[in-house]
Amino acid sequence: GGGSRGVAGSILPTLATLAPNYVGKTLEASPSLYWALSEVVNKPLKFTLVYSDPLKHGIDPVLETTIDKPMKGIQSFDLSAHKVELKPNVEYQWSMSIVMDPKQSSQDIVASGLVMRITESDLPKGVSLDKDNPTSFEEAKLFYDAMQLLSKKIAENPNDEALKKQRT
Numbered sequence: 001g002g003g004s005r006g007v008a009g010s011i012l013p014t015l016a017t018l019a020p021n022y023v024g025k026t027l028e029a030s031p032s033l034y035w036a037l038s039e040v041v042n043k044p045l046k047f048t049l050v051y052s053d054p055l056k057h058g059i060d061p062v063l064e065t066t067i068d069k070p071m072k073g074i075q076s077f078d079l080s081a082h083k084v085e086l087k088p089n090v091e092y093q094w095s096m097s098i099v100m101d102p103k104q105s106s107q108d109i110v111a112s113g114l115v116m117r118i119t120e121s122d123l124p125k126g127v128s129l130d131k132d133n134p135t136s137f138e139e140a141k142l143f144y145d146a147m148q149l150l151s152k153k154i155a156e157n158p159n160d161e162a163l164k165k166q167r168t
Helices: 134-139 143-156 161-167
Strands: 003-005 015-017 024-026 032-037 045-051 063-067 073-078 091-098 109-117
Touching (some): 015 091, 134 143, 143 161
Parallel strands (some): 024 109
Antiparallel strands (some): 003 109, 091 109
C-alpha cells in the first residue's frame, strides 16, 4: 500500500497506512483513513493531511494533529471528527508519523497514502454500488469506501474471519 520510512534494521514498531500504491478514491467528503501499528508506543503520533499539488492548492497542511495514546493494531482516523472535507477531484497526501525526537523529524517513522474524493458522476460507466457490499466498492476502485465498510462490518461481527481476511 502506501509508502513508509523508518530506521532500517532497528527494533522499532512498524507503522503502515492501509492505502493502495495509487491514489485511493472515495465518494465520502470526510472519509475515515486507516492505519496500523505493530505495537503500543510511548511516543506521540502525528497525522498530517496536505495537498499533493502545493503549487496549485498551497503548502499549508489541511490538517495536522497529534494522537497521544496510539494503540496496537488497525485504527482509523475520522476526518469528519476534525471537520475536514475533501474537495472533489483534488489529490491529497496523508501521513502518520511516530515522533521519535521532536527536535529532529528525520528520525520519525512515517507512513503515507494518497486519497481523492470523487463524485458518483466520476464513476466508470456501468458501475453500480451495493451500499452493503464492500466488493462492489472494490470493483468501482473506491478503496477507502470499501475499507470503511469492511471495518464497520468487522466491528459488528468481530469473530468473522472471512471479513478480516478480505480487509487484509
